[in-house]
Amino acid sequence: MAEATSELTTDQISEPTSTLGVEKRSIDWIPDAERHGKIWHQGPLWFLGNFQYFTIALGFVGPSMGLPLGPTVLALVLGLAVGTLFMAFHASQGPVLGLPQMIQSRAQFGFRGVVVVLFGTLLTYLGFNIADQVLLAQGLNGVFGWNADLVAAGTAVLAVLLAIYGHDWLHRVFRWLLYVSLPVMLVVTGGVLTGHAGGHDTGQHLAFSWVAFFAQFSAAAAYNIAYAPYVSDYSRYLPRTTSARSLIASVFLGASGSAVWLMALGAWLAVRLGASDGLVGLRDAGDHVLPGLGAAAAVLSALSLIATMGMNAYGGALTVLTGVDSFRRITPTRKARIVTILGLALLWYTVASLISSNAVATVFTTITLMLYLLVPWTATNLIDFFVVRRGHYSVPDLFTPDGIYGAWSWRGLTAYAVGFAAEIPFMVLADLGGWQYTGPGARQLSGIDIAWVVGLVVTSLTYLVVTRSLRPSAVTGRTEWAEEDQQEATGIVMQTK
Secondary structure (H helix, E strand, O other): OOOEOOOOOHHHHHOOOEEOOEEOOOOOOOOHHHOOOOHHHHHHHHHHHOOOHHHHHHOOHHHHOOOOHHHHHHHHHHHHHHHHHHHHHHHOHHHHHOOOHHHHOHHHHOOOOOHHHHHHHHHHHHHHHHHHHHHHHHHHHHHHOOOHHHHHHHHHHHHHHHHHHOHHHHHHHHHHHHHHHHHHHHHHHHHHHHOOOOOOOOOOOOOOOHHHHHHHHHHHHHHHHOOHHHHHHHOOOOOOOOOHHHHHHHHHHHHHHHHHHHHHHHHHHHHHOOOOOHHHHHHHHHHHHOOOHHHHHHHHHHHHHHHHHHHHHHHHHHHHHHHHHOOOOOOOOHHHHHHHHHHHHHHHHHHHHOOOHHHHHHHHHHHHHHHHHHHHHHHHHHHHHHHHOOOOOOHHHHHOOOOOOOOOOHHHHHHHHHHHHHHHHHOEEEEEOOEEEEOHHHHHOOOOOOHHHHHHHHHHHHHHHHOOOOOHHHHHOOOOOOHHHHHHHHOOOOOEO
């Protein structure tokens, strides 16, 4: 491994942990002295991450294809159980390694090879924020008549501020919003269950079909699988002694609980109220229960979505910095993180401003494509962590192309390429800028989209095969570090010889 120079930069030695509460760290390793937080913080974070009206809109998928309410709820529950399981297992990597998710992926794909998966990850972050901005502008305009352009600008500013303040403030704001939102949504949901939220037979022709059932199943599973690149970014400050089982359970229950709740509510709004916009439907249902309740629920749901945009901006900045650092060594200061967040905000705001109201379907299809890109990564990453290396990694080697993981890892890249190629015949892309694609395998299945399932299976098996030849020393790595190893990991921004 390359020998590091003996002195740390001024940034690393003297920069305070926070300036006005702004996080200092970005893609660097979190020393034990800075580890803090509790497992139970993870549940509220991921619960609120899905406790917003983007989630409600996903409950419209089944009914829009003629699926009745009962089968729609069953499909989304099953889909979320599968998708959230993959997502939650990534959480256990944060305390073990103290690193952002995509830095850890260098172990599978190589110091520079990781840029292949960084591309799909970054597009996912941007795709979500583009969709969120469009949905917020349309929804708040529909509910309150607010100027859509001003809403878009305001939401972007709030999301940027939250991302700049970083890890601790994201956890804090998400908990505060949850405490305020939860009672309001409980009352609205109580009104739905007791028949006080309105609702009637809308005259829609609904009948069970496997195509619609699997479309809802895949949409639900995809929603939380797409969170996989985020998870250890928000668990990396936890102590290394954190229980993996408890952490996984906290993330799973948080992310799946709110998603099941609001997707089911969305399905009810679509079937019983005939709603076509999640925020407008939420307002109408709430106002049936109690005047003004719907407006309050709509505002809180919108604020939760803005907070999620901040989460996307934060993760997107870490992804960009990881990619740049893979080819040109950078100093991971708070300034670098802030500048990157501002650049991403300008990009997503500009793209979202160019999307017309009837083009939102294109954004959702783009996110489906991002799922296809992410699934081979999550399979490779989890198999490597839990089966191949079993949590044993050398953190200093993740920060040099000359370490045991190399610059380009043919094993991870091969598994990713084979897995993605296997998905192509089964892909269903309904609307991508006016272009549509249904693979031959999907056509044989009457349009049922199982591409991501195929990708998971094929990638996992391929990676298991190609890693059989790994030397034992490359698999075991180091989990207990001497003091000099910790300093080397902390000094990742130092120039290497």
